[in-house]
Amino acid sequence: xxxxxxxxxxxxxxxxxxxxxxAAQRFxxxxxxxxxxxxxxxxxxxxxxxxxxxxxxxxxxxxHPGAGLTALDLAPALxxxxxxxxxxxxxxxxxxADAETWSRGAFDLIISNAAFQWLTSPGEALAAYFQCxxxxxxxxxxxxxxxxxxxxxxxxxxxxxxxxxRRVPEIPAQKFLTREGxxxxxxxxxxxxxxxxxxxxxxxxxxxxxxxxxLQATGATNPDPRxxxxxxxxxxxxxxEEGFRHNGAVPVTYEIIWAVARRQGRKKVPI
Numbered sequence: 001x002x003x004x005x006x007x008x009x010x011x012x013x014x015x016x017x018x019x020x021x022x023a024a025q026r027f028x029x030x031x032x033x034x035x036x037x038x039x040x041x042x043x044x045x046x047x048x049x050x051x052x053x054x055x056x057x058x059x060x061x062x063x064h065p066g067a068g069l070t071a072l073d074l075a076p077a078l079x080x081x082x083x084x085x086x087x088x089x090x091x092x093x094x095x096x097a098d099a100e101t102w103s104r105g106a107f108d109l110i111i112s113n114a115a116f117q118w119l120t121s122p123g124e125a126l127a128a129y130f131q132c133x134x135x136x137x138x139x140x141x142x143x144x145x146x147x148x149x150x151x152x153x154x155x156x157x158x159x160x161x162x163x164x165x166r167r168v169p170e171i172p173a174q175k176f177l178t179r180e181g182x183x184x185x186x187x188x189x190x191x192x193x194x195x196x197x198x199x200x201x202x203x204x205x206x207x208x209x210x211x212x213x214x215l216q217a218t219g220a221t222n223p224d225p226r227x228x229x230x231x232x233x234x235x236x237x238x239x240x241e242e243g244f245r246h247n248g249a250v251p252v253t254y255e256i257i258w259a260v261a262r263r264q265g266r267k268k269v270p271i
Contacts, residue, residue: 024203024254025114028142029056031258032113033063035197036140039260043067043108047132049099049141050074050115054082060111061090070105074098103128108137116143117176126189135265139191143182145255147200148173151244152236152252155208158243159235168232179257191261199256204249208240211252 033056044067051057051071060069072095073079079096086092095102099112100121110129119125129139153171160168177185179198186194205211244250 024201024256025052026055027201028256028258029059029113031197031256032056032111032140032142033059035195035258035260036109036111036138037063039140039262040109040138043138045105045107045109045134046070047105047107047110048072049110049112049129050118051082052078052113052115054085056111056113057082057092058086061086061092067108069093070095070107072097072099072102100125100128103132105132106134107132108134110137110139112141114142114144116141117173122177122182123185123188126185126191130189130191130263133263135263137263138260139186139262140258140260142256142258144173144176145178145198145257146174146176147253147255148176150253150255151240151250152211155236155240155243156232158239159232162235162239163232176255182257182259186259186261190263192264193260193262195260197258201254201256203252203254205252206249208237208250211250 043064046060046064046067046069048057048060048069048071051073054071057069057071060067069091070093071079071082073082074097076096079094083090083092083094099115100119110133116122116125126139133139149171153174156168156171160166179196183194183196205214240250
């Protein structure tokens with residue numbers, strides 16, 4: 001699928017620069033780990049979906065040294081970077097695969113940080129993860145909501161009006177699921193004890209250009225890009241600066257959603 005190829009390409013190109021610019025993702029991971037620890041304090045088998053460069057993987061390995069840990073990502077370059085981060089004796093099963101089609105094994109915890117917004121069929125993926133959980137197992141994930149980069153979206157609309165342009169590209173975040181959307185999909189997939197937490201945080205950048213460069217450095221850009229003229233970029237930048245600059249910086253909103261859900265039932269205890 002073209003979108004999946006675009007996602008793999010975008011992130012693979014930014015392996016070297018991702019960690020330096022992924023402050024929001026690290027913030028998301030810290031809260032996710034706390035929520036997962038409360039819901040599944042002693043998981044025997046863990047699946048991490050979208051391991052990226054291995055930041056969360058390393059934390060999981062340290063916090064659950066005795067657990068069986070499988071780390072999966074779509075991009076071979078990211079899995080290679082994660083393996084290098086953890087070293088040769090890390091005790092992790094590494095998998096390069098599409099998380100939406102790879103479903104095997106039985107886990108006590110399935111966890112994912114800042115990846116589910118890129119799922120193309122999230123309802124089907126959640127149903128597959130439900131089947132991969134042991135009874136009583138937990139799915140915990142963080143994702144971004146549609147208010148993410150709302151200043152950028154508004155500035156594009158303003159630039160469109162100023163230029164009289166048509167078909168200005170949408171940013172991917174506008175199509176991300178809301179908290180209510182995730183709640184509905186989790187319920188439809190069979191999960192119970194569903195808990196969702198939402199928070200808006202604001203980062204600040206010296207200029208719009210530096211924000212866009214930082215975003216590009218993480219690979220979190222449009223996997224299906226549309227032509228973006230220099231004229232439109234100039235108009236969007238001007239609209240952003242004029243409409244949002246405050247105290248010497250431009251704000252960037254992230255809408256973060258954390259979800260924890262359980263597969264009903266008790267885990268079988270060997271006799």
